[in-house]
Amino acid sequence: MRILGIDPGSVRTGFGVIEERRAQACYVVCGVIASKGTVPERLAAIFAGIDEVIETYQPVAMAVERVFLARNPDSALKLGQARGVALVAAARHGIAVFEYTALQIKKACVGVGHADKAQVQHMMRVLLGLSVVPSRDAADALACAICHLHHQAGLAPTGWHS
Amino acid sequence: MRILGIDPGSVRTGFGVIEERRAQACYVVCGVIASKGTVPERLAAIFAGIDEVIETYQPVAMAVERVFLARNPDSALKLGQARGVALVAAARHGIAVFEYTALQIKKACVGVGHADKAQVQHMMRVLLGLSVVPSRDAADALACAICHLHHQAGLAPTGWHS
Numbered sequence: 541m542r543i544l545g546i547d548p549g550s551v552r553t554g555f556g557v558i559e560e561r562r563a564q565a566c567y568v569v570c571g572v573i574a575s576k577g578t579v580p581e582r583l584a585a586i587f588a589g590i591d592e593v594i595e596t597y598q599p600v601a602m603a604v605e606r607v608f609l610a611r612n613p614d615s616a617l618k619l620g621q622a623r624g625v626a627l628v629a630a631a632r633h634g635i636a637v638f639e640y641t642a643l644q645i646k647k648a649c650v651g652v653g654h655a656d657k658a659q660v661q662h663m664m665r666v667l668l669g670l671s672v673v674p675s676r677d678a679a680d681a682l683a684c685a686i687c688h689l690h691h692q693a694g695l696a697p698t699g700w701h702s
Numbered sequence: 703m704r705i706l707g708i709d710p711g712s713v714r715t716g717f718g719v720i721e722e723r724r725a726q727a728c729y730v731v732c733g734v735i736a737s738k739g740t741v742p743e744r745l746a747a748i749f750a751g752i753d754e755v756i757e758t759y760q761p762v763a764m765a766v767e768r769v770f771l772a773r774n775p776d777s778a779l780k781l782g783q784a785r786g787v788a789l790v791a792a793a794r795h796g797i798a799v800f801e802y803t804a805l806q807i808k809k810a811c812v813g814v815g816h817a818d819k820a821q822v823q824h825m826m827r828v829l830l831g832l833s834v835v836p837s838r839d840a841a842d843a844l845a846c847a848i849c850h851l852h853h854q855a856g857l858a859p860t861g862w863h864s
Contacts, residue, residue, distance in 0.1 A: 580799045581793060584790050587794070623783055623786070624782060624783030625787065627741060628746050628790070637740075
């Protein structure tokens with residue numbers, strides 16, 4: 541069972557795919573979709589990038605961080621635009637989307653809820669046996685995917701509020 | 703030359719297509735994409751709806767309202783998600799997207815910048831010779847399209863800031 545984690549952003553969107561093998565999270569791929577140009581061009585690049593990852597790696601679920609309170613309306617709008625594109629890319633492939641809070645993701649990956657980004661990067665390297673530390677966005681995406689794997693294995697996933 | 707105006711929203715997305723004939727704005731179609739279900743399902747419905755409108759009516763440009771300051775981060779995120787989906791639908795068809803401020807749209811359609819929604823609905827009926835008043839979301843979408851037509855005819859359109 542492959543899981544795609546996504547860390548959406550208007551400039552850089554992280555993605556990470558993991559696979560469950562013998563109840564272990566195994567690394568498949570991770571990376572960053574860096575986009576430039578106008579806003580519609582950047583969003584189209586995010587859509588095409590996620591579409592390609594889904595086509596290539598055939599995940600059965602997508603996990604994204606639930607946004608509780610964005611910093612400000614302007615950044616929330618930009619994040620929302622990238623996030624909407626990621627969600628629609630999943631929906632068009634019939635992939636179920638699961639949301640987790642930042643606290644759930646950090647607890648699942650680092651064991652504590654107040655971990656910083658560097659700790660998440662370090663733990664992704666350790667947990668998945670990577671030879672190099674993944675970039676921040678890719679590490680956050682992998683952490684989302686691992687969080688979903690843990691919740692699938694035991695706890696009920698956090699559903700969508702319509 | 704056909705222009706598609708879009709008024710994106712997480713629950714209701716208005717659309718309106720107008721056509722220029724002898725320097726006049728002529729009505730082609732308008733409506734609302736009402737979506738329900740989970741957030742990814744709703745976004746997929748918006749994407750599919752706009753995609754169908756573009757396929758059917760072949761507009762050469764899309765016009766949307768520029769969001770200067772959303773009310774709050776939560777509504778900005780939801781609006782952003784719907785907006786991102788609309789922009790990516792246009793970009794995937796190679797359609798140029800133009801943004802206009804609420805002030806520009808109201809001035810182009812009602813003549814003043816402080817018009818309320820009912821005035822916009824009324825003016826859309828009058829300007830386009832409709833037999834019925836369009837719904838609020840559809841009227842806002844038509845108003846975006848008319849604003850773009852006016853700017854195309856004379857003023858330079860407001861470009862995207864990357």
